Amino acid sequence: MRPSRKEIEKVLREAEITYNLRENVLSEIYNAEARVVFKGRRRGITSTLRRIIINATKEEEKTNEN
Amino acid sequence: MRIKQIMLENFRPFCGKHKIDMTTKEGRSIILIKALNDVGKTSLFKAFQWCLYGAKSRKENQMHVNRSACVKSDGKTSVRLIFSHNGRNYEIVRSIDFHKAPRGVFPEISDEVLEVIEDGIPQELKTKTEQNEYVEAILPFDASQFFLFDGEDIQKYTQFRPGERVKEAIEMVLGIRELLNARDDLENIKQELEHELDSLLVIKSRHEQEAKEVEKLGKEIESLRRAIKDLDNKIEQARENVASCDEILRRDRAIQQKVEQRKVAEKNRDSVLEQIKANEDEQRDFNGDLAFLLVAPLLKELSKTGMAQVPTWKRAALSALLLSESDRCICERPLDSNIKRLFERLLNKGRGAGYLQYLGGQAEELLMQKPPEYLEQRLYNLAADRRNLESSLKLYEQTIEELDKEIGRHKDISADIKAAEETRRRAAEDLERYKAEKERKIVELSFLIAEHKKRQAKLTAQASTDKDVLNKNKHLQSCELCLAGIKYAIEKLVKNNKLKVAKLASKIFLQLTNAPALYEGIEITDEYEIKIRTKGGTVRHVWDQAPSAGQSQIIAVSFIAALNAYTAREAPVIVDTPIGRLDPIHKKNLIRFYPQIGPQVVILYQPSEMSDNDIDLIRRYISSEWELRRDPQDPDATLIIPIKRP
Numbered sequence: 001m002r003p004s005r006k007e008i009e010k011v012l013r014e015a016e017i018t019y020n021l022r023e024n025v026l027s028e029i030y031n032a033e034a035r036v037v038f039k040g041r042r043r044g045i046t047s048t049l050r051r052i053i054i055n056a057t058k059e060e061e062k063t064n065e066n
Numbered sequence: 067m068r069i070k071q072i073m074l075e076n077f078r079p080f081c082g083k084h085k086i087d088m089t090t091k092e093g094r095s096i097i098l099i100k101a102l103n104d105v106g107k108t109s110l111f112k113a114f115q116w117c118l119y120g121a122k123s124r125k126e127n128q129m130h131v132n133r134s135a136c137v138k139s140d141g142k143t144s145v146r147l148i149f150s151h152n153g154r155n156y157e158i159v160r161s162i163d164f165h166k167a168p169r170g171v172f173p174e175i176s177d178e179v180l181e182v183i184e185d186g187i188p189q190e191l192k193t194k195t196e197q198n199e200y201v202e203a204i205l206p207f208d209a210s211q212f213f214l215f216d217g218e219d220i221q222k223y224t225q226f227r228p229g230e231r232v233k234e235a236i237e238m239v240l241g242i243r244e245l246l247n248a249r250d251d252l253e254n255i256k257q258e259l260e261h262e263l264d265s266l267l268v269i270k271s272r273h274e275q276e277a278k279e280v281e282k283l284g285k286e287i288e289s290l291r292r293a294i295k296d297l298d299n300k301i302e303q304a305r306e307n308v309a310s311c312d313e314i315l316r317r318d319r320a321i322q323q324k325v326e327q328r329k330v331a332e333k334n335r336d337s338v339l340e341q342i343k344a345n346e347d348e349q350r351d352f353n354g355d356l357a358f359l360l361v362a363p364l365l366k367e368l369s370k371t372g373m374a375q376v377p378t379w380k381r382a383a384l385s386a387l388l389l390s391e392s393d394r395c396i397c398e399r400p401l402d403s404n405i406k407r408l409f410e411r412l413l414n415k416g417r418g419a420g421y422l423q424y425l426g427g428q429a430e431e432l433l434m435q436k437p438p439e440y441l442e443q444r445l446y447n448l449a450a451d452r453r454n455l456e457s458s459l460k461l462y463e464q465t466i467e468e469l470d471k472e473i474g475r476h477k478d479i480s481a482d483i484k485a486a487e488e489t490r491r492r493a494a495e496d497l498e499r500y501k502a503e504k505e506r507k508i509v510e511l512s513f514l515i516a517e518h519k520k521r522q523a524k525l526t527a528q529a530s531t532d533k534d535v536l537n538k539n540k541h542l543q544s545c546e547l548c549l550a551g552i553k554y555a556i557e558k559l560v561k562n563n564k565l566k567v568a569k570l571a572s573k574i575f576l577q578l579t580n581a582p583a584l585y586e587g588i589e590i591t592d593e594y595e596i597k598i599r600t601k602g603g604t605v606r607h608v609w610d611q612a613p614s615a616g617q618s619q620i621i622a623v624s625f626i627a628a629l630n631a632y633t634a635r636e637a638p639v640i641v642d643t644p645i646g647r648l649d650p651i652h653k654k655n656l657i658r659f660y661p662q663i664g665p666q667v668v669i670l671y672q673p674s675e676m677s678d679n680d681i682d683l684i685r686r687y688i689s690s691e692w693e694l695r696r697d698p699q700d701p702d703a704t705l706i707i708p709i710k711r712p
Contacts, residue, residue, distance in 0.1 A: 008245075011558045015551035021544075026551045033244035033251070042199055042247075046258075049251050050541075057537075057544045 311490030571628035
């Protein structure tokens with residue numbers, strides 16, 4: 001009985017709020033991981049996650065500037 | 067994952083090709099496989115594991131080769147698993163080639179080959195890592211221990227504190243694989259970022275060091291430029307010195323030339339003076355000739371008339387000349403004693419006709435040799451020569467006087483010239499030395515400028531290092547927060563699921579145990595340690611409880627069954643030795659429970675574990691039954707025979 005996507009999303013959102021993270025950044029990470037699990041090949045996942053983290057940092061900076 | 071078929075070829079006791087159809091019908095999850103000990107139950111169990119995950123060693127692969135097959139000829143050992151998973155159809159074949167080998171000797175084998183066909187399309191999995199990743203995505207190896215297990219072996223979950231891998235495996239089957247992967251990946255990224263940040267800090271420090279070096283280089287360049295400027299001044303000074311020396315030398319050489327000219331003029335003057343003296347001598351000779359010429363007519367007349375006819379006064383004149391004791395003749399020629407004696411002899415001779423005739427002859431000869439025209443001409447010539455010589459003399463003396471005025475007190479200037487030449491040589495040497503030094507310094511300067519420029523450009527290119535460090539720090543912080551968020555989510559989801567698992571495990575345990583009155587249920591700690599809660603309210607670790615082997619098996623089955631119920635992995639449960647040493651009550655409870663453990667349950671049992679009566683308890687859940695039987699023709703071969711029930 002796999003935790004439902006809704007349950008996972010809820011927990012991830014809770015984590016984003018707890019750690020003051022940009023909205024959906026953990027969901028993006030989860031989705032990226034889900035994609036590679038589905039494909040069965042983990043090649044490139046590290047760079048994808050890095051890109052998500054970097055984009056999140058940039059967007060946070062922009063938000064702070066505004 | 068739902069297995070449809072397993073095909074074995076020369077795998078362990080299965081000589082030749084064999085297949086078992088494992089499709090299950092709706093509501094009939096059980097597939098029973100019966101076999102006596104040492105016939106092939108465990109081998110079949112291992113075939114599933116080998117097909118998915120391969121062997122740990124070459125020796126293990128050699129042991130997988132059927133002994134009868136390799137004695138006969140070269141061949142192939144393979145296991146083919148056909149199954150469906152997440153709506154896709156898969157076919158995984160793992161094989162090894164073997165060479166013929168005598169009985170009792172392990173055969174030579176090739177490396178394992180894995181072929182994967184997904185929905186009819188062969189997958190290109192070149193490396194071992196790619197192959198492992200592919201299979202892991204379907205059913206992770208660590209998670210497989212909860213799906214493919216030995217009934218007796220699972221007691222380990224109750225007898226030992228679970229290790230990190232078991233904990234990970236439990237978390238994996240609880241359906242948070244993506245989050246666990248994210249956690250591991252973020253841990254790796256965090257390490258990478260920390261490493262990169264360290265590198266950037268090192269670069270920054272090096273950059274600062276380089277900036278200092280570039281500044282130092284700039285100072286060196288400035289210093290070199292000043293040195294070159296100094297050299298320019300020195301070169302200018304040296305040039306002036308050389309020019310000054312050249313001027314002095316030019317002047318001194320001019321004076322020296324005049325000194326030489328004066329010497330020549332002096333020499334010429336002396337020569338003229340000598341010529342004048344010679345001219346005077348010649349003049350005197352001429353005067354003598356002239357005087358003789360003047361008296362020649364007289365002597366000629368005397369020689370004709372004889373001395374007797376010469377008046378006495380005339381003889382007296384000759385005598386008076388001789389007697390005058392003057393040292394000069396009327397021709398101004400000096401009269402020495404010899405000449406006087408000659409005159410006396412001539413006078414004495416003139417007394418007679420013979421002397422006069424002699425003198426007359428001499429006069430005649432003289433007139434013949436030096437006629438008056440000649441003497442006249444000579445007179446003019448001598449006078450002209452004298453004038454010319456005096457003129458030359460005057461010219462030379464004038465020249466000498468003029469040169470004296472120009473030369474002044476510098477009579478000999480060669481020492482000055484030598485000194486000036488030496489000074490000039492030294493100045494020229496200095497000039498050359500300074501020029502060479504300047505050239506060297508210019509080369510050095512151009513090298514330093516190029517180096518400075520290069521380093522400056524490098525510094526400019528690295529100018530973003532500070533910004534990079536700042537960014538990297540931000541990325542690291544962001545990564546750490548994401549990691550904390552993911553860990554938070556894992557904990558939360560696992561905690562939720564763990565409670566559910568514990569609740570279900572308790573329910574199953576109470577359903578399976580032979581003493582439900584003694585227990586309240588099972589608890590699972592954060593570290594996945596299994597605890598037993600008794601009716602009295604005591605909670606103990608299972609290993610503190612020291613349960614019997616049978617009780618341990620029941621607890622473990624309860625845990626695994628609960629875990630399977632909440633797993634994210636839909637996988638078949640394949641149980642080897644399902645009953646083990648359970649007492650009849652446990653056995654009955656467990657057999658009744660097996661159909662509920664998963665959608666596809668393969669039970670590999672030996673006849674003493676499950677009788678026909680036991681099987682009857684789950685008869686309506688059985689999709690197919692198979693029996694592994696030793697080949698009567700070959701003791702090393704096992705046959706797979708379907709059991710047909712009426």
